[in-house]
Amino acid sequence: MPGGRVGGGDRPRLGACAVPAVRSRRGRALRLPVHGEPLVDEVVRRVVERHPDDSAKRVAYKGDLVVRVTNTGTGDFYDADVSGTALVDHRTDGSQFWSVLGPVLVGVGEGGGNLPRSLYVVDGLHTMDISATGNKTVAMVHGTRTDIREQID
Template identity: 75%
Template sequence: MRRTAVALAAVAATTLMGAAPASAAGPAARSAGVGSGPAAGLDAGWEPAPSAPWDVAAGLRCDFPVHGEPVVDEVVRRVLDTHPDGRPKLVAYKGDLIVRVTNKETGDSYDADVSGTAVVDYRADGSQFWSVLGPVLVGVGEGAGNLDRGLYVVDGVYTLDISSSGYKKVTMAHGSTTDICERID
């Protein structure tokens, strides 16, 4: 029953957005403007949602310090609902995103394709509920999730529930996880 609910949430996310992830779109879709850049071919209401570079100290996700930086960032978002104060409540995201994750000690890096499609419910208490189809990058601290401490590409059909304290619970209907720390160690 739980897998059915997760699958339905992810299908609903895709249906709400009216498109498959840009990374899954074929040449015909790309020529029509899907995934051709943040401003090209956007339906009304979609806006660029760029990702910033980030750094994580040794021991927080991997045993070594990590730097992440988008090398392709065509992610767009659409606000579907707002809180009474005007802050976004329900937001859809789609588009190509490749993040270069680098071990700052060795210089080894991995280009993570995290071009998933998601609908995120930003709750009033600061928690978030993600309904996801495709890959996203998920960092988990020690004891702060149902995955071990690490940095993962989580791919498939799943939900991600992030509590107001930051605890991350991934519930898979179907999918896989790739440990990025292992790839750049």
């Protein structure tokens, strides 16, 4: 079975993005621009199962991953240890189902899932169902959720 280091298009890259609006003391919506840069990336993947067209159907990921998430407006940063283990089912419609043990980085847009709009470290035993349109539904069996926005605000 093919395996190897993750690189290129194997995993979404975290780059400059806008984290959801937060409210100032005056009640105005503020955007928090962030940038993510891997400090440690020892993630490996193994294709466990393939679709009939030979595209990946089920992929296992594991390894150390620490991402520095920086508020580009202030320079404040948070080092997110997202060294979880995941089994990701890639459906033919473009949707995905993640079975996760340990921490992963999850970004949720406005109306984009069952978590409020933000960037999170979701840690523990959980699943994440990502629709073909990107809507994310996180089901926590046991664990914690850290809003990175609150760490670098």
